[in-house]
Amino acid sequence: xxxxxxxxxxxxxxxxxxxxxxxxxxxxHHQPPVADMEMPLRLLFRSRHIYVLLGGLVNLLVGLRYxxxxxxxxxxxxxxxxxxxLSSAPLLGxxxxxxxxxxxxxGPLSPLGLVAAFLGACVYASVTxxxxxxxxxxxxxxxxxxxxxxx
Numbered sequence: 001x002x003x004x005x006x007x008x009x010x011x012x013x014x015x016x017x018x019x020x021x022x023x024x025x026x027x028x029h030h031q032p033p034v035a036d037m038e039m040p041l042r043l044l045f046r047s048r049h050i051y052v053l054l055g056g057l058v059n060l061l062v063g064l065r066y067x068x069x070x071x072x073x074x075x076x077x078x079x080x081x082x083x084x085x086l087s088s089a090p091l092l093g094x095x096x097x098x099x100x101x102x103x104x105x106x107g108p109l110s111p112l113g114l115v116a117a118f119l120g121a122c123v124y125a126s127v128t129x130x131x132x133x134x135x136x137x138x139x140x141x142x143x144x145x146x147x148x149x150x151x
Contacts, residue, residue, distance in 0.1 A: 006066030013060025016089040048096040055089035074127040085120030
């Protein structure tokens with residue numbers, strides 16, 4: 001399950017970074033040019049464009065070292081945080097097209113996507129902070145031997 005969700009985060013992250021480049025091309029080729037627009041609309045385009053980058057980077061970074069705690073509330077919290085982080089990318093991508101390129105007014109998609117990215121990243125980091133790469137918190141017994149090989 002860890003591998004599947006980790007791969008999902010990595011692929012969502014990479015796909016969202018491609019979407020970030022695509023939205024940049026939309027801004028470059030937009031008519032009228034984004035640079036010639038009034039300041040509020042120009043800032044709406046640029047902020048939603050950067051939010052797409054945020055959604056991609058959060059997912060990519062979570063996916064680079066995705067571990068789940070062995071059991072308990074930490075595992076449930078990590079899975080919930082993972083779902084929030086995954087949902088942030090489509091929300092922020094949709095916000096670019098619905099708010100900036102669509103209505104030209106701020107809407108509910110970008111705040112939802114930003115909160116999902118923030119909570120997903122923070123909760124996931126807090127519940128997996130000290131976990132080794134295998135996700136278990138077991139104590140390892142270390143045997144110390146002297147120079148003669150005795151315990």
